[in-house]
Amino acid sequence: xxxxxxxxxxxxxxxxxxxxxxxxxxxxxxxxxxxxxxxxxxxxxxxxxxxxxxxxxxxxxxxxxxxxxxxxxxxxxxxxxxxxxxxxxxxxxxxxxxxxxxxxxxxxxxxxxxxxxxxxxxxxxxxxxxxxxxxxxxxxxxxxxxxxxxxxxxxxxxxxxxxxxxxxxxxxxxxxxxxxxxxxxxxxxxxxxxxxxxxxxxxxxxxxxxxxxxxxxxxxxxxxxxxxxxxxxxxxxxxxxxxxxxxxxxxxxxxxxxxxxxxxxxxxxxxxxxxxxxxxxxx
Amino acid sequence: xxxxxxxxxxxxxxxxxxxxxxxxxxxxxxxxxxxxxxxxxxxxxxxxxxxxxxxxxxxxxxxxxxxxxxxxxxxxxxxxxxxxxxxxxxxxxxxxxxxxxxxxxxxxxxxxxxxxxxxxxxxxxxxxxxxxxxxxxxxxxxxxxxxxxxxxxxxxxxxxxxxxxxxxxxxxxxxxxxxxxxxxxxxxxxxxxxxxxxxxxxxxxxxxxxxxxxxxxxxxxxxxxxxxxxxxxxxxxxxxxxxxxxxxxxxxxxxxxxxxxxxxxxxxxxxxxxxxxxxxxxx
Numbered sequence: 194x195x196x197x198x199x200x201x202x203x204x205x206x207x208x209x210x211x212x213x214x215x216x217x218x219x220x221x222x223x224x225x226x227x228x229x230x231x232x233x234x235x236x237x238x239x240x241x242x243x244x245x246x247x248x249x250x251x252x253x254x255x256x257x258x259x260x261x262x263x264x265x266x267x268x269x270x271x272x273x274x275x276x277x278x279x280x281x282x283x284x285x286x287x288x289x290x291x292x293x294x295x296x297x298x299x300x301x302x303x304x305x306x307x308x309x310x311x312x313x314x315x316x317x318x319x320x321x322x323x324x325x326x327x328x329x330x331x332x333x334x335x336x337x338x339x340x341x342x343x344x345x346x347x348x349x350x351x352x353x354x355x356x357x358x359x360x361x362x363x364x365x366x367x368x369x370x371x372x373x374x375x376x377x378x379x380x381x382x383x384x385x386x387x388x389x390x391x392x393x394x395x396x397x398x399x400x401x402x403x404x405x406x407x408x409x410x411x412x413x414x415x416x417x418x419x420x421x422x423x424x425x426x427x428x429x430x431x432x433x434x435x436x437x438x439x440x441x442x443x444x445x446x447x448x449x450x451x452x453x454x455x456x457x458x459x460x461x462x463x464x465x466x467x468x469x470x471x472x473x474x475x476x
Numbered sequence: 477x478x479x480x481x482x483x484x485x486x487x488x489x490x491x492x493x494x495x496x497x498x499x500x501x502x503x504x505x506x507x508x509x510x511x512x513x514x515x516x517x518x519x520x521x522x523x524x525x526x527x528x529x530x531x532x533x534x535x536x537x538x539x540x541x542x543x544x545x546x547x548x549x550x551x552x553x554x555x556x557x558x559x560x561x562x563x564x565x566x567x568x569x570x571x572x573x574x575x576x577x578x579x580x581x582x583x584x585x586x587x588x589x590x591x592x593x594x595x596x597x598x599x600x601x602x603x604x605x606x607x608x609x610x611x612x613x614x615x616x617x618x619x620x621x622x623x624x625x626x627x628x629x630x631x632x633x634x635x636x637x638x639x640x641x642x643x644x645x646x647x648x649x650x651x652x653x654x655x656x657x658x659x660x661x662x663x664x665x666x667x668x669x670x671x672x673x674x675x676x677x678x679x680x681x682x683x684x685x686x687x688x689x690x691x692x693x694x695x696x697x698x699x700x701x702x703x704x705x706x707x708x709x710x711x712x713x714x715x716x717x718x719x720x721x722x723x724x725x726x727x728x729x730x731x732x733x734x735x736x737x738x739x740x741x742x743x744x745x746x747x748x749x750x751x752x753x754x755x756x757x758x759x
Contacts, residue, residue, distance in 0.1 A: 200736035201699070201728075207736055254735075255537050260743070416484065445484075452537075453483035453490055460543070 194327055197222065203263040204229040207253065212323060216315040217276035218308065223320065224249040225328055226269040228262050237334035237359075237470040238268045238324060239463065242316065242350075244341030245375070246294045248273050252340075257456035258463060265467040268330055272316055274342065276309040290375050291382055297370070298346030299394050301383035310383055313394075317350055336360035336466040340455055341419070344411075345370055348396035348429075352404040360469035362410035362462045364455045365417055368429035369397040375423050400432040408439045410465050412458045414448030477610055480505065486546040487512040490536065495606060499598040500559035501591065506603065507532040508611055509552040511545050520617035520642075520753040521551045521607060522746065525599065525633075527624030528658070529577045531556050535623075540739035541746060548750040551613055555599055557625065559592040573658050574665055580653070581629030582677050584666035593666055596677075600633055619643035619749040623738055624702070627694075628653055631679035631712075635687040643752035645693035645745045647738045648700055651712035652680040658706050683715040691722045693748050695741045697731030 197209040205228040214221040230236055239262070241252055249271040252258070262269045275281075275296035282305040284292035292306075301310035325332045337358045339347035344366020351361030370376025371391045380391040392398035413426045420426070426442055433440035448454040480492040488511040497504040513519055522545070524535055532554040535541070545552050558564075558579035565588040566575035575589075584593035608615045620641045622630035627649020634644030653659025654674045663674040675681035696709045703709070709725055716723035731737040 200732055200734055201697075201730040201740075202736035203740045257540050257543065259739070260540065414484075447484040449483055451483055453485035456542070457484075457486045 194323060202226070203259040205259070205263050207259065209249065209253070214276070214315055214319060216311045216319045219276040219278045219281060221273055221276070221315065221320075222249055223270065223272045224253040225271075225324070226259055226262055227328060228266055228268070230266060230329060235329055235331035236266050236268045237336070237467075238270060238330045238332065239466055240316070240335065240337040240347070241269060241271045242298060242337070242339030242343030242346035243271065243274050244339070244343045245274070246289050247343075248294070251452065252455070255452035255456060256459055258459050261460050261463045265463060267463065267467060267470070268324075268328060270320070270324055272320055275312065281309045282306055291378055295342065295379065297342060297376070297379040297383060297394070298350065299380070299383050302390070303383060303385050306383050312346075313350075316346065317354065334359060334470045336470055338362045338364070338462055338466065339366065340364040341424070341450065342367055342375070344368075345376070345394075345396065348409070349394050349399060351406055352396060352399045353393065355404070355406050358406075360410075360466040361406050362465060364411075364458065364462070365413050365419070365424055365450055366396070366411060366429075367424060369395055369425055371395040371398060372428065373423045373425060397428050397432040400436045400438065405436065405438060409433065409441070410462060411440065411442045412454075412461070413442065413444050414450060414454045415444045415446045416448055417450040417454070419450055477606060485509070486542040488542070488546050490542065492532065492536070497559070497598055497602060499594045499602040502559040502561045502564060504559070504598065504603075505532055505556055507536040507554045508607070509536075509542055509545055510611060511549055511551070513549060513612060518612055518614035519549050519551045520619070520750075521553060521613045521615065522749055523599070523618065523620040523630070524552060524554045525581060525620070525622030525626030525629035526554065526557050527622070527626045528557070529572050530626075531577070534735065535738070538735035538739060539742055541742050544743050544746045548746060550746065550750060550753070551607075551611060553603070553607055555603055558595065564592045565589050574661055578625065578662065580625060580659075580662040580666060580677065581633065582663070582666050585673070586666060586668050589666050595629075596633075599629065600637065617642060617753045619753055621645045621647070621745055621749065622649065623647040624707070624733065625650055625658070627651075628659070628677075628679065631692070632677050632682060634689055635679060635682045636676065638687070638689050641689075643691075643693075643749040644689050645748060647694075647741065647745070648696050648702070648707055648733055649679070649694060649712075650707060652678055652708055654678040654681055655711065656706045656708060680711050680715040683719045683721065688719065689721060692716065692724070693745060694723065694725045695737075695744070696725065696727050697733060697737045698727045698729045699731055700733040700737070702733055
């Protein structure tokens with residue numbers, strides 16, 4: 194693991210790191226904020242998965258998470274959203290919603306994407322091992338959140354590993370990838386036409402198929418232009434109600450899909466995560 | 477005035493605006509955050525002047541000021557750092573420390589810069605009039621802060637208009653432009669060789685020449701690579717001590733010159749400003 198940069202911030206260290214990923218076959222860059230902590234302490238880890246077009250940098254610069262992570266003693270990890278580099282396949286038309294910056298947190302099975310687009314393995318397996326090895330992380334206390342495509346990632350990964358993540362939340366997530374254009378394009382392109390394979394990468398389908406978590410927290414901007422076509426929080430509401438999953442879903446009047454929205458509600462999410470990560474404190 | 481964008485954030489509105497400036501003879505872009513407020517209220521205004529290479533966007537995206545401005549009821553204004561556009565003269569070598577992005581908050585007298593580089597008039601006269609006209613601003617309660625070159629701007633403007641600004645503070649400011657390479661290049665290029673003309677644009681010289689403010693707040697990263705050559709807080713310390721100006725200058729161990737530093741101490745500065753802006757509240 195190579196250190197790209199470190200900056201003192203809010204008493205801790207905001208770092209950016211790069212490593213050769215076995216999962217994706219490319220170099221991968223990610224950011225980690227480590228708050229101030231006692232020597233030898235192990236701190237809970239909040240995973241943040243980003244949305245379409247983003248890298249680790251968007252939330253790192255605009256997320257307004259550090260002050261509260263410092264106060265609450267949370268490590269904050271932000272991976273990239275796809276493999277990148279020479280030879281990595283992209284959307285044939287260069288579209289923003291598939292290929293580079295749009296890995297959708299799946300392991301692709303379709304050529305040419307299967308070669309590098311293995312973001313599921315990267316985020317659920319390879320990067321956690323690296324975080325555990327290189328940072329003062331208590332891997333028994335992890336939680337996950339994300340935005341838009343990253344909200345989809347947080348929900349599907351959180352629902353798939355209910356024992357690993359003590360809290361799962363999302364900002365304006367794609368809740369039912371199989372049912373919306375962004376998701377249909379991505380899942381078709383990465384996983385092929387067999388829609389049975391899609392269900393593990395669709396939060397609503399996972400819930401319908403029996404996945405359970407203790408609770409979900411979702412904030413959604415009411416002025417988000419993607420709300421009705423791509424995000425569909427109503428579908429998550431219906432699935433959670435049917436499954437008996439307590440969902441705190443709040444429509445935020447006037448808020449859009451941007452980091453101005455995310456940063457506004459970041460503190461609420463971090464506090465919600467911290468409450469659920471307290472159990473088993475080793476700090 | 478044209479609205480470039482508005483985003484709901486922390487209960488208020490983060491806007492970006494553009495207007496044809498008479499002072500600079502160019503279009504100028506700036507950002508304004510207006511916190512949530514009661515209908516008809518007039519709110520105090522915090523001016524933030526940015527550093528070399530920056531536009532309004534850097535602090536707007538990375539400054540982490542909105543949550544507290546919302547809590548304290550402060551309007552936050554971030555101008556650009558120079559005129560821009562076709563025909564605007566730049567550094568002959570395209571250097572980052574002169575010309576575009578490096579207006580140094582002076583009215584240039586030297587060709588070819590005198591035509592457009594009139595940031596002093598823009599920031600102290602034209603833009604305040606626009607803010608007063610277009611936003612719910614209480615212009616009897618203004619304060620000013622800035623970073624690096626913008627810290628130089630905040631100090632020199634604050635010292636020049638002690639009745640206007642109820643608080644003056646800076647992050648890693650250039651405190652003695654006449655005595656450091658960045659400042660000497662800029663003042664020489666914009667104002668010419670007569671160093672008498674430089675003194676009004678040098679905070680330490682202004683204090684030596686009798687300018688007074690009730691107090692100054694300065695934070696400086698100890699790991700800032702520009703500290704010794706360009707920033708020289710020791711010179712401000714000496715000038716303030718000699719003049720009897722209470723200066724709260726804190727060297728912050730491990731912090732550099734970046735927005736990770738600024739955003740860490742932004743809350744301290746905003747609270748300090750808010751304390752001094754309370755008098756005469758019309759909110």
